[in-house]
Amino acid sequence: MNYEKELQFATNLAYEAGAIMTRYFRSENIDTELKEDLTPVTIADKKINNYVIEKVKETYPDWGVLGEEDSYEPERDKIWVVDPIDGTVPFSLGIPASTFSLALVDKSDGQPVVAVTHDPYLEETFTAVKGGGAYVNGRRMQTSSDYDFSRAYLSFSSRSWTGEGFDYRPAELMESFRDKGSKILGFVSFVYTANRVAKGQFLATVVGETQPWDIAAAALLVQEAGGLVTDFHGKRRRYDAAKTGEGCIFAANQRVLDEFLEQIRTEK
16 A cells, blocks of 8 residues: 555644644743653643644544544554654753654554654654655665674663563663663653664664554654564564553664663573
């Protein structure tokens, strides 16, 4: 299936979302609140999420939306998975390190077929269609083919995660990779770091526990740029339903993935 129409739709939404983000960025009317999980949400998050739902209803009435702040018919065969602002913490603090993220996910396999992320501060728009490569502002992207951690830039999430046969302790991992010579960076926006992996700037970015809207678009971008996106068991995730208890790694190549999994595997 040709998804050019859907890609243009998602790109237009991304630009509108970016305009909302910049309108409220460092504004006195940002109206930050804490959700039940104690993470922040702003008026911009809500407005963008609602805008996406409204436009999907108008343009694709048979499809649904799975969003971080609100959803619409998320059980339908095709759904738009949206994180209105990935990186609400820096956004609410006036730090320009957050990103709009949108993916079209097919329920048949739970995988994204269209992805758009947009950084309004750097004016970078990342796009991908399944099988068509990944692009930033129209330029083809490629993940790094390197595997030398002595000159690598890595990003780790701060939340630990324990699963069957795995124990992800970011503080210990950071120290281990620093000993190899890696430079460790940390960003609250996971999509922001995944975009850097897709561009070949970061060798890997890791998050301990996520929801579909945190990863869906970034997953397709990294994969179409030649990288790998798996959970801690080396398996591909689904992105069509909210759930907890799953870990995920973004890496440039299989060798990097294998070495990382070896670091966190408890049954050796």
